[in-house]
Amino acid sequence: MTIHITGKVRDPGVLALPIGSRVVDAITAAGGIKKGADPGPLNLARRLVDGEQIIVGLPPPPGSHPITAPATTNIxxxxxxxxxxxxxxxxxxxxxxxxxxxxxxxxxxxxxxxxxxxxxxxxxxxxxxxxxxxxx
CATH class of the missing domain: 1.10.150.320 (Photosystem II 12 kDa extrinsic protein)
Known part of the structure; x- marks a missing residue:
């Protein structure tokens, strides 16, 4: 599967990971979180979906749905x-x-x-x- 990881990781970009990989695996493959950064609200144990984008330590772009949207989100x-x-x-x-x-x-x-x-x-x-x- 292929994902795009960006934000506060050492080596952001497009990564190929095995099916069944989790958010923590993507962060590790991207060199880990930058020193002093916080992964934010990401669920590190969540399984990845092919083609998704993971934004580490930054708010999602306006109009997008965060990866870990709260249950109260309308959509x-x-x-x-x-x-x-x-x-x-x-x-x-x-x-x-x-x-x-x-x-x-x-x-x-x-x-x-x-x-x-x-x-x-x-x-x-x-x-x-x-x-x-x-x-x-």
Whole structure:
């Protein structure tokens, strides 16, 4: 998988990492966090998604969704949400949150919100309840 890491790391840029890598692995591959810098709100244990950008120690650009968006965010990114954040969606519990993450990991992320229909346990009614609360 390929990710882009930027911000307060020693060697920012585009990196190729093994599937299943986590944020901490990307930071390590980028030479680690610069001396005196703080990773900020990043969840260092979160699995990476192919093609994502990780911003270390800096606020996200205006209009973007932070990698570790709080559960209260109006629009939740399917490609970066944690299980706890997914569980905040209507009708999504622990099992369904895990299925969404497994789908994301298996398919290299969500290209569209409509792909939620392919996740086992999401029927038309549940899809209708959450489609406007998420983005790819």
């Amino acid at each position: 939740l990114s399917l490609n970066s949400a944690t299980p706890d954040q997914l569980e905040q969606l209507p009708g999504v519990g622990e099992v369904l949150a895990q299925r969404i993450i497994e789908y994301r990991d298996t398919h290299g992320g969500f290209q569209s919100v409509e792909q939620l229909r392919e996740v086992s346990g999401i029927g038309e009614r549940k899809y209708a309840e959450i489609k406007d609360k998420v983005s790819p």
